[in-house]
Amino acid sequence: MSAGNRRIVLAVRPAGDPGPEHFRRDDAPLEALADGQFLVRNQYLSIDPAQRGWLQGGAGYSEPVPVGGVMRSLAVGAVTASRDGRYAVGDHLYGWFGWQDFCVATAERVLARVDPGNGPVRAGLGLYGIPGLTAYLALNDIGRPRPAEIVLVTTAAGAVGSVVGQLARRANCQVLGLAGSDAKAALCTAEFGYHAALNYRAGLDPQRLGQLCPDGVDVLFDNTGGEIADAVWPLLRPRGRIVQCGTAAVGAWEPPPRGPRHERLVLVRRLRHEGFIVFDHVARFPEVIAQLAALARSGALVFHEDLETGLDRAPAALAGLFRGENRGKKLVQIAAGERAL
């Protein structure tokens, strides 16, 4: 193969939100496949809030991306050559294939197979990918909503939140949302199963939030942390659960930011606050994908995607996430025509 694998690498480690200035193109030749390797041609790249954390040097759940390394990213692609008998040319895979045209992969990089029978293969990054899997597993494993309980979701219209809203509604809960704009709040009630939703950028004073949830909150599905979550915590009911699924509202953790202490609320209301990382549950992905696909086929689940085209757009697309610009799950499609190979 020629010297044309386009790659986007980390140029300089960002202190806060990542932007295009932290990345650069660094194309490189593709090595020949060794035994056990296979070549994946990326079709769609996933742009995820968690990528900010993968870039930071401090405590995380995974090693930070090294400076000079290809940006870590989930992607859906097709196998174009293989020296691993489990993966055949033409198979569609979901895995850690990075911000590049091609990935010389081994089996550890694969999270799931993508079944084109479940819809367009890009759904492998969205409804059947980390967002849908996170929503399903975190809500059920940690939130454990019971009928008639009150579920409040921060980033309610986001890729994860939009699925949480629909699943909680199907579980016969009262479902409330906080979203980053009036338009997103309107989407929550129109499309994502929420009974009511607010734009948190218009302020979360106790009176306004009290109108949204006059009877408190049993399950706080929190993707933001920070001041948005702070406003909700005092409304938690006895034996409430807080699913910590992200901390998107806090830009940096070094030095450790301060906020209201929670230990008294945890104690007197017997709260349970638990963190969730979907990659702990890879073995259950096929079973959950089947559940989500059945719901989607019956029309019971909608999922919005926000598609951009061109590998070089990936850094700007990531930066846009933290400005709330995306409408649905952010994906970057690698157009067949743009490849040099």
Place this chain on the structure above:
Amino acid sequence: MSAGNRRIVLAVRPAGDPGPEHFRRDDAPLEALADGQFLVRNQYLSIDPAQRGWLQGGAGYSEPVPVGGVMRSLAVGAVTASRDGRYAVGDHLYGWFGWQDFCVATAERVLARVDPGNGPVRAGLGLYGIPGLTAYLALNDIGRPRPAEIVLVTTAAGAVGSVVGQLARRANCQVLGLAGSDAKAALCTAEFGYHAALNYRAGLDPQRLGQLCPDGVDVLFDNTGGEIADAVWPLLRPRGRIVQCGTAAVGAWEPPPRGPRHERLVLVRRLRHEGFIVFDHVARFPEVIAQLAALARSGALVFHEDLETGLDRAPAALAGLFRGENRGKKLVQIAAGERAL
């Protein structure tokens, strides 16, 4: 009966730690028993850190003690008259009998029967009372220690902590303690099953704490909250559990005090932070008391009591708790001779 029931009532609601200045004597006549009532003559009063919370006006797990009302307190006493067939004269009971000589009680006030066969009846307030029950239930239900895991206990030499240490040691854990003096830290290792313990008043800088727990912490059994717990949180290992059993190190919660944000640690290390209130588990008390009594009979559990004599000493004894003066579970014995009746 005569007009001689000595009672200690709340005179003025304390803003922070309670002291003698917040209470007054207010003796009153005893009413005749109605159907369903019985008379308990208090023998031992329990002095508990949680009493501070029962005096505060803000959010709590129970109604605050009203100004002018008898101070809420657990006690062990003997039935001296009864119009409830379930309680006979001579029965020893553990319940909500207050800081007074006699309590005209109904069944709702009883937490457990005290079996003199398990040892002196005052053990009904200690090893077989809230401290022992809390240690057993909170450690096992929330902490769920597995063999070889590392358990760290704040207030390690206290009434609850001393039992947690011994139970965690029996569960084959590595058991570490933080206590409020060098003498208490020494007690932890000499008597309460701890492998090592530190005096937190000598400072909890990362280096000193790192020497105590170089491999981190799997279960933080926290009775303090505040800065003591803050020092331990960064040492929690993936899938660590934080048992929030008290918040003794934080004097007031209005306005809400601030501290380091925990949501990122909760997320990336998949921590579980849960509050525990022993009164949620009253139905299980007889079963747990039997377990604790079996251990104590076999010599596998020691329990220290710090006994004071005289009803009027109760307010000062409570204040002393927050200065760390007690050595073991604080009890006030009501001497038979001091009663006016």
